[in-house]
Structures are given as structure tokens and as C-alpha cells.
Amino acid sequence: MKKYIKVTATFDCDGNLLPELIYWDDGRKYPIDKITDVRYAASLKACGAGIRYTCKILGKERYLFLEENRWFVDTKEKSAV
Amino acid sequence: MNIQNAVDKNKYKHDRIILHSDCNSFYASVECLHNAKIRSKPVAVGGDAENRHGIILAKNEIAKKYNIKTGEAIWQAKQKCPELIVVPPHFELYKRFSKMAKRIYLEYTDRVESFGLDEAWLDITGNSEHSDGFKTACEISRRIKEELGITVSIGVSFNKIFAKFGSDYKKPDAITCITRENYKDIVWNAPASDLLYVGRATKKKLKDIGIYTIGEIANTPLEILRSHLGKWGDLLYGFANGYDSSPVTRFDEHSEVKSIGNSTTTPKDIKTLEDAKIVLYVLCDSVCRRMRQQGFIAKTVCISVRDTKLNTFNRQHTMDDYTNLTAIITKNAYELFKANCRMDIPLRSIGVAVTDFAHEDIPHQINMLVNEERLSQNIELDKTLDRLKQRFGNYVVRPAVLLSDNALSGFNPKDDHIVHPVSYL
Numbered sequence: 001m002k003k004y005i006k007v008t009a010t011f012d013c014d015g016n017l018l019p020e021l022i023y024w025d026d027g028r029k030y031p032i033d034k035i036t037d038v039r040y041a042a043s044l045k046a047c048g049a050g051i052r053y054t055c056k057i058l059g060k061e062r063y064l065f066l067e068e069n070r071w072f073v074d075t076k077e078k079s080a081v
Numbered sequence: 082m083n084i085q086n087a088v089d090k091n092k093y094k095h096d097r098i099i100l101h102s103d104c105n106s107f108y109a110s111v112e113c114l115h116n117a118k119i120r121s122k123p124v125a126v127g128g129d130a131e132n133r134h135g136i137i138l139a140k141n142e143i144a145k146k147y148n149i150k151t152g153e154a155i156w157q158a159k160q161k162c163p164e165l166i167v168v169p170p171h172f173e174l175y176k177r178f179s180k181m182a183k184r185i186y187l188e189y190t191d192r193v194e195s196f197g198l199d200e201a202w203l204d205i206t207g208n209s210e211h212s213d214g215f216k217t218a219c220e221i222s223r224r225i226k227e228e229l230g231i232t233v234s235i236g237v238s239f240n241k242i243f244a245k246f247g248s249d250y251k252k253p254d255a256i257t258c259i260t261r262e263n264y265k266d267i268v269w270n271a272p273a274s275d276l277l278y279v280g281r282a283t284k285k286k287l288k289d290i291g292i293y294t295i296g297e298i299a300n301t302p303l304e305i306l307r308s309h310l311g312k313w314g315d316l317l318y319g320f321a322n323g324y325d326s327s328p329v330t331r332f333d334e335h336s337e338v339k340s341i342g343n344s345t346t347t348p349k350d351i352k353t354l355e356d357a358k359i360v361l362y363v364l365c366d367s368v369c370r371r372m373r374q375q376g377f378i379a380k381t382v383c384i385s386v387r388d389t390k391l392n393t394f395n396r397q398h399t400m401d402d403y404t405n406l407t408a409i410i411t412k413n414a415y416e417l418f419k420a421n422c423r424m425d426i427p428l429r430s431i432g433v434a435v436t437d438f439a440h441e442d443i444p445h446q447i448n449m450l451v452n453e454e455r456l457s458q459n460i461e462l463d464k465t466l467d468r469l470k471q472r473f474g475n476y477v478v479r480p481a482v483l484l485s486d487n488a489l490s491g492f493n494p495k496d497d498h499i500v501h502p503v504s505y506l
Contacts, residue, residue, distance in 0.1 A: 040181070042230025047115045049181065049230050068177065 046074035101244035105253035107199035108139035204329035269296025343494035344432025365411040367495035378403035379435035387430035
């Protein structure tokens with residue numbers, strides 16, 4: 001299921017946009033430990049397409065999508081991580 | 082993926098390598114990507130039935146099995162398939178996906194020419210990294226699937242017409258190569274109507290002289306085609322024989338604008354000249370503003386009219402002088418309308434277009450009898466109105482004629498109608 005979320009991101013010196021922190025509905029915050037891949041991708045599960053960041057969050061791999069100027073994740077469970 | 086006839090790349094190595102990529106059921110595919118619940122069901126994208134735009138704009142593969150056709154009324158489609166899910170169009174979303182596809186194409190060549198939102202030609206001739214048309218088509222197809230979540234059909238050939246034929250030949254998610262070796266087997270055996278620009282009227286004319294296939298067009302003496310079809314005879318003869326040498330326009334080149342037009346299906350039938358005048362004014366205002374925005378003046382005004390029995394006719398009139406003034410174009414369009422439309426059957430759709438352009442800065446002969454002072458006033462008036470509408474919106478200043486019927490005049494073709502149809506020629 002597609003879920004739009006709040007994200008803190010920064011532009012690095014080369015102009016790359018890098019997400020750093022995601023905010024969950026219940027107030028929890030999850031820092032992104034590492035970004036292992038960035039590419040354009042569609043998600044049939046999350047119903048959308050955009051720039052897909054493969055992120056390590058609390059040791060788990062999660063996809064974070066940037067759809068124009070909104071961030072979304074695919075979520076089945078209550079929590080993304 | 083279906084694959085037809087790989088290209089023999091050793092022969093004809095000086096031929097161009099042209100791809101035509103066509104996003105399958107584009108609008109419906111984008112809608113299905115964004116809504117998992119409807120993916121396994123028959124889905125169509127339909128216009129607003131309340132405003133009488135209730136036709137099928139696109140349908141998914143499941144809906145196609147019910148023989149639902151693009152352009153038919155939604156109620157007709159629902160008769161064929163009562164469980165059909167009709168969703169409203171989201172043009173901004175389609176434009177975004179179109180841009181995403183273009184971004185991929187531009188990684189292979191800068192010669193990318195769009196043909197509507199969902200189709201494009203790519204000329205990859207001379208690209209040392211991607212010199213194999215078939216392999217490049219496979220790669221593009223895979224990337225579109227992964228990055229956009231939709232499928233494409235791609236035609237690969239040595240000219241634009243056969244590449245387009247190839248993308249239509251097998252759908253969805255297919256690649257068809259039309260080569261110099263196989264075009265007679267594949268293209269020539271296809272019905273004449275599969276060739277670009279053989280529409281209903283041309284098909285009938287061809288049928289009248291016993292031509293049913295593209296091969297028969299190719300093998301009919303040119304003089305015969307010319308005598309029945311005029312200049313279209315030459316064009317179709319060239320298309321059918323693979324002689325098309327038109328270039329694929331570079332992405333950053335603006336293709337030459339040959340006409341500017343707007344049309345609308347009105348929310349209620351047009352039964353009087355007064356009603357027609359209101360619609361014509363709104364359309365002419367949009368056309369003239371677009372013309373002024375691009376710095377053109379035009380000499381020919383065209384109208385297209387469709388009645389409630391779906392009879393359509395087009396008429397055009399060439400004016401004495403070039404102009405982009407709303408008042409003059411509207412007057413000419415209205416005169417043309419009055420002279421050709423008897424209003425014995427109510428109308429459901431009207432269109433206005435202008436052609437024969439010159440640039441407004443280029444000196445041109447003006448009519449000696451024209452009132453120069455009045456002309457200058459009208460030019461200033463239009464400029465002022467354009468500025469006002471740009472700053473405060475389309476409805477900030479309106480002529481009194483439009484206030485008599487807000488239902489008919491309450492549309493903004495300049496900004497609402499963002500997807501302008503394209504023409505190959």
C-alpha cells in the first residue's frame with residue numbers, strides 16, 4: 001500500500017538529493033543509515049513510479065520513492081521498519 | 082515479450098535505424114499502475130459524461146477483450162461490458178509519465194520526435210554504443226517496464242512509417258522489426274487502413290478502385306493513385322514502398338507549427354446562431370491568444386462542425402490580410418459558420434483553427450482600405466486583454482456576448498485543453 005511520508009533530506013555539494021530521516025504517523029523517526037542504490041523505478045505494490053532510494057534503516061533494507069516532490073513507501077504492516 | 086524477425090544488420094548498413102515506441106493503452110496503464118484494485122478488471126478512461134465528453138479515451142487489455150473501442154460512448158461500452166470501470170482522465174499524470182519515457186529515449190539519441198503523449202520516434206543511426214536497433218528496442222522496453230511500470234510496443238525499421246507500422250503490428254509489449262527483406266511479407270499483406278494516414282475516407286476511396294492492402298497501394302501506378310487521391314496519392318505511394326525519408330526531429334528543435342486550433346463538445350446542443358456565436362468567440366479567443374503568444378499571424382480560418390447525428394464538415398476561408406486579432410478572426414469564423422451551417426440539425430461540437438502563418442515581425446502587404454487607427458486600437462486592446470488574463474485569470478474580462486449563457490461560455494480551451502493533437506505532416 002502506498003503511504004506518503006514526511007522526510008528530511010539534504011542536497012549534497014554535487015546537487016544530489018539524499019533522504020536522511022523519515023517520520024512515521026505516530027511520531028516515531030527513523031534515521032536512514034545508508035543509501036545503497038538510487039534509480040528510477042516503478043512499484044506495482046505501492047502503485048507509483050519515481051526515483052527509488054534503496055535504504056538501510058535499522059539494519060533492514062527498505063525502498064523509499066520520490067514522486068515529483070512527495071516521498072512514499074510501500075507498507076503492509078503498521079510500521080515501515 | 083513477442084519478437085518478430087530480427088534485423089539483418091550486415092546488409093543495408095547505410096540505412097537509418099529508426100524506432101517507434103508506443104506506450105500500450107497509455108492512459109489506462111498509468112491509471113492501473115496507480116490503483117492496484119482495478120488492475121485485474123476491465124478499465125477504461127472516459128471523459129466527463131455530464132459535460133457530454135462521455136467517450137472512451139483509452140482502455141486496458143482486459144477491456145479490449147470486450148471489443149470496447151476508443152472513441153465510443155461510455156454507455157455503449159457499458160452495454161458491451163457492464164462491469165467496466167470507467168475512471169476520469171488525469172492529464173497531468175499522463176504528461177509526467179510521458180516526460181519520464183522521453184527521459185529514457187533521450188539517453189539513446191537526441192533525435193526523439195514525439196507523436197502525441199504516448200508515442201515517439203527515435204533515430205539511433207550513427208550511435209556507436211547502440212548500433213543494433215533490435216537490442217536497443219529490447220533495452221528500452223525493459224527500462225520502461227521497470228522505471229514506469231507500463232509496457233511499450235516498439236517498431237524498428239529504416240524509415241518512420243514502417244517503424245510506426247511495426248509498433249502497431251503486435252501489441253502489447255512487443256518488438257517488431259521491419260527490414261528491407263521482410264517488409265513485403267509483413268507490411269504489404271496488411272490492410273490499407275494499417276498505413277499511417279489511411280483513414281475511413283481514404284480507405285473507401287481505395288476500396289472503390291479495388292485496393293485493399295498496402296501492397297496493392299505500393300504496386301498501383303502512381304498516376305492512378307494521384308487521379309483518385311490527388312497529392313495524397315503520391316504520399317501514400319511513397320509510404321507503402323518504404324520511400325519515406327522524413328527526418329526524426331531533434332528533441333530540442335521546435336517542429337514547425339502549421340496550425341493552431343481548439344474545439345469543444347458543448348455541454349448542451351447548439352440550436353441557434355447566437356449560441357454558436359458564443360462558442361465561436363471562446364474558441365477564437367483561445368486560438369488568437371495562443372497565436373499571439375507564439376508571435377504568429379495567420380491568413381486562413383477553418384471551422385469544423387459536428388451535429389448531433391455525428392455528421393461532420395470542415396470549411397475554410399482565406400482572408401485578405403494576415404492577422405491575429407480576436408475580433409477579426411471571430412468575425413471571419415462566424416461569417417464562415419453562417420454561410421455554411423443551416424442549423425437544421427442541432428450541433429454538439431465546434432472547432433476553430435488558423436493556418437497559413439507568417440511571423441508577426443515580418444513585413445507584409447496590408448490592405449490600403451483598412452482603417453489604420455482602428456487596427457492599432459484593436460492590437461492594443463488585445464495586448465491589454467492578454468496581459469489582464471495572464472495576471473488575473475481567463476475570466477477577468479469577458480465580452481458581453483459571453484455573459485448571456487455561462488454554460489456555453491464557461492470553458493477555457495487555452496488552458497484546459499493541454500493535450501493538443503499532433504499531425505505527422
